[in-house]
Amino acid sequence: MRDTLRISAWLSVCLLLLSGTSLHAQIDPLTPKRLVEKYDFEDMNDQGVKLGRGLALPPGWYAMGRSSQSSDPNFDRLPMHDRLSRRAGFPMHNVVRYSEVGDAASEDYSLHLGIDGGSAGAYLQIGALPAVPGSDYLISGKIRTAGLTHAAARMRAYFVDTAGKRIETSTRLTPRVRTAGEWSEVELILPGEFGEAAYVGLEVELVQPSADPRNPLGNHQIVLHDVTGHAWFDDIGVWQLPHVQLSTGSPVNVTRSNAGPFWDVSVRDLVGGKLTARVTVYDHNMNVVIQDRRPMGWGAPSKWRWSPDLPRYGWYLAELAVVEGSRTLRQRTNSPDGRTLTIGGMTEELSIDDTDEADPAAIAQAQVDADAGRVIARTYNAVLWLPPGTGAVGEDAERFALVAEGMSNAQLKLLPELANLAGLGSVILSAWSPETTLAGFDLRLNTLREAIGPIKNAGRRVELSFSPVPEELAHTRGVNTYLPAAVFGAPSDIWMPYVQPILVRHGQRVNTWQLGSAREPSAAYLPELGSTVARTYEAFRHWTPAPTMGVPWRIDQPFRPDIPEEHLSYAVQWPVGVTPDRLNDHIQQQQELGWASPSHNRRLHIKPAPADAVPHAARASDLALRMVHAWEQNEIGVAIPDLWARGLERRESLLPDPLLGVASNVANRLAGYRAIGRLNLGEERVGIIFERRALSEQEARAMPDARPGEGMLVAWNVKAPGSRSKLDMFLGDYPKVYDVWGNATPLALNENGEHTLELSDTPVFVTGIDAKLALFRSSFVLNDPFITSTQIPHVRTVRLTNPWPVTVSGKFIITGPESWTIKPHHHRFSIGPGRSIELPVALRFPINEVAGGKSLTVDMEFTADRKYIVKFATPMELGLQGVRFEASLALEDGAAPSTVDASVTCIITNTGDEPISLSVFAKLKGHARKERLIPRLDPGQAVIRQLRFVDAAPALSQSDIRLGVRETNGPAVLNQTVGVNDVE
Secondary structure: OHHHHHHHHHHHHHHHHHHOOOOOOOOOOOOHHHEEEEEOOOOEOOOOOEHHHOOOOOOOEEEOOOOOOOOOOOHHHOHHHHHHHOOOOOOOOOEEEEOOOOOOOOOOOOEEEEEEOOOEEEEEOOOOOEOOOOOEEEEEEEEEEEOOOOOEEEEEEEEEOOOOOEOHHHOEEOOOEOOOOOOEEEEEEEOOOOOOOOEEEEEEEEEOOOOOOOOOOHHHOOOOOOOEEEEEEEEEEEEEEOEEEEEOOOOOOEEEOOOOOOEEEEEEOOOOOOEEEEEEEEOOOOOEEEEEEEEEOOOOOOEEEEOOOOOOOEEEEEEEEEEEOOOOEEEOOOOOOOOEEEEOOEEEEOOOOOOOOOOHHHHHHHHHHHOOOEEEEEEEEEEEEEOOOOOOOOHHHHHEEEEEOOOOHHHHOOHHHHHHHHOOOEEEEEOOOOOOOOOOHHHHHHHHHHHHHHHHHOOOEEEEEOOOOOHHHHHHHOOOOOOHHHHHOOOHHHHHHHHHHHHHHHOOOOOEEEOOOOOOHHHHHOOOHHHHHHHHHHHHOOOOOOOEEEEEEEOOOOOOOOOOOOOEEEEEEEOOOOOHHHHHHHHHHHHHOOOOOOHHHEEEEEOOOOOOOOOHHHHHHHHHHHHHHHHHOOOOEEEEEOOEEEOOOOOOOEEEOHHHHHHHHHHHHHOOEEEEEEEOOOOOEEEEEEEEOOOOHHHHHHOOOOOOOOEEEEEEEOOOOHHHOEEEEOOOOOOEEEOOOOOEEEOOEOOOOOEEEEOOOOOEEEEEEOHHHHHHHHOOEEOOOEEEOOOOOEEEEEEEEOOOOOOEEEEEEEEEOOOOEEEOOEEEEEEOOOOEEEEEEEEEOOOOOEOEEEEEEEEEEEEOOOEEEEEEEEEEEEEOOOEEEEEEEEEEEOOOOOOEEEEEEEEEEEOOOOOEEEEEEEEOOOOOOEEEEEEEEOOOOEEEEEEEEOOOHHHHOOOOEEEEEEEOOOOOEEEEEEOHHHOO
8 A cells, every 4th residue: 555655656746747647547549449348238138128128237247245146057166256246345235236227428328336334346257358368458437426425436457367266466446436426437457467367357346435554543443434325337448458568677776887777678469550669768857858669560579678878867767658550750861950850741840959969858759749649558667877886885874774664575575675776874674564463474574584684784774663563463452553652562462472583583683673653753642652662672672782762753842851862762753844944943942952862863754745746856956955954963864765666567676766866866975074064155045065074994995085074065056046046166176066866077167267056956066175165265254244225334344264274374355346345455364273363344335236135255365285366255235224125117008109107116114123214216217206205114014115107118228227215314225226127
């Protein structure tokens, strides 16, 4: 169930973006030759009379939960027939029959299910639908319901073997639907990957809801049923499709290489006809990257390997679509510019830049747009391409954890490979599964052994979580399967039989045992949690040396003084609602409330942003920022859950979430570094300075190129517009910028001897910077960066702090803001190691200066451990204290014909503590000055004033409107400008 939810959480979002439909609604209308059978319930007898007039059930259909009444003595001997006729919860008194005349999606009759308590269902006789091995089947139908609040209707299909037994892993279900009297179409696909399949089984159901095993009430939850209700099924079609497969060389679909990934493609069709196989690759933004198209049939190979030339490391989604009756699209050979495509007999121009070669992505998108045939089969695969290497290494690697709670036994076998490729140093996996029983405990033990052994042998840390609780044990205690702390609050003789075999087998290799998952941190509210932790520790320490008991927590939950801090760690849930920039505030608040646990005993479990509400690019940015902010705290660990989904292949496989790549690469960048300060880039941009810590001997051998003391800058744009999203400064001799996917770009010096760094809302990691220079740059600040907009000299001091172990001597010349008068504008300095100096400056701005953000810039020349000639800047703001002034421009039709008036809307807010008196003014060249008085503006009050210039178009084409507010009883003036570029 959890894997299904994960698919709907992020993979299905990708599919919705691509096709506007869900995973199970990807097939276009099919040709009649692919129709195997249709059940429209309009069968007639030899006299042409429809059977619905006299029979209770359509031929070949039987009611669930009751005797078939078949005249065939062998009917009930078939295992599936016997199983369905005895199915519990389907009472005999419920309605299963032909509908009344007119209750149909088309024509006269449908199949009617009605409930009067319990559920109702019907099934098709096994053998009525022979299966062709190797073919996929699409089952479609129409459903209408009435009178349902809790119960719902659905269809179920599966393959049956020659012995008449259902192949359980082949079962597919449509979504449960309630349609409120309207007909709704549903469909499902049976993949033809079961060689033992002999027949297709088909059921229609009207079912009541069942208890949720994850509900906190456990056995005590109340499940509401409908007393009465109805469902009708009609136009059920069974279609034979090509069998398609798309896979990579890895069952976890992650690769670390220079060469890039490949896909093995298989298309097997037993119906025949002209088909085209189209494999399209999309990036994490769902933009087309490249495409491969091949004709099928007439001797063409049904299997091939495709190794596309992908442009960069990252996450890619591959879509295999089989198109029936599509046009041929090829690049025209007689087009020297490479921009003309031929589609059939028509030529089309690609909308791409003039280049020597056509852009593969543009060609691929044109091919997608050009397909006019029907898509009759479709499947997907996602791959994560990571840079070569092993990921995070060294002592810090263990502070990054991959959370694998809730994995099935089959998926756990893939966990060692996934962990090895992801490169995070710790893995948290579940000791139990909901299906674990005492009778079958050896299966879980063997699965854990197969997972833990390779992970530990690869040098990674393993922690075991007791979430989820086996349903067998949870029902004994009557608790939620995701609240193990409540189970451990019981006498140990209840839970120790489920724990002791694990302690005996793994107690010497695992020393952290989590009494719950950070997904469900409600354990913090259990009144006996402190005594539960203490008793559990005493029980565990006889089997494992110095065990650490992990307790789930929320970042905003208050500290519990009754919980023993010794031998304790916290798995702290960091919910989406707590933004990255608020982390430090929450940590400080917890410390003020008395949380004495050392930082290294806390690991932040980052809850990824939901894929159904946030685009992948924004999810990647959010995760990277959370990891960076957490690492800035220096000793706190980071864990990330739910970074994969169950694969769509027959073999057990995993599909990586794009965030797995972000987590892997960001961890690789941060490991080994410590935050030493922030670079003051103003409120619109953020820069954190990191420095590589001293390396142990083992780390030095593993990272021969790493140098203690080397610097790294992590920077991103918060809200700066495009013109100010670039950062120009000298960063070091050989800086290199990495994105969150691991792509590296060396930074070259520009004509001013500086490096240009383009910033977005996703952080970039600049390695090879001069850390001491960055700290020295960050110390260059004004004691008060707010400059009141009054025409007087504003006296400030410039502060500089020496981060080098030697004396720094030099000079600087103040070069900006332009047109400002700053005295003195030459300064000389000498600063001892670790010391600071303050130098006085007096600033005066021009009378027409526009308010807003400014920068005090200097040309700096000094000598520390080497000679530097660089430019420094520190942000400041020109404004009125206690006044917020916002202005917008609108262009409106004037009263005179063919004229345009300019309407300026000014919003003035008093953000101070005292009433103020202001006037607002506006000037436009060639027009009379406009001014409006604001005699009194109380604290917190805002007013709107509108100023209008008639027939302003000619003047606006030459100059902007200058406007502002001034104090009526003082000299302060706040200037702004608006022009045609500001029109919304």
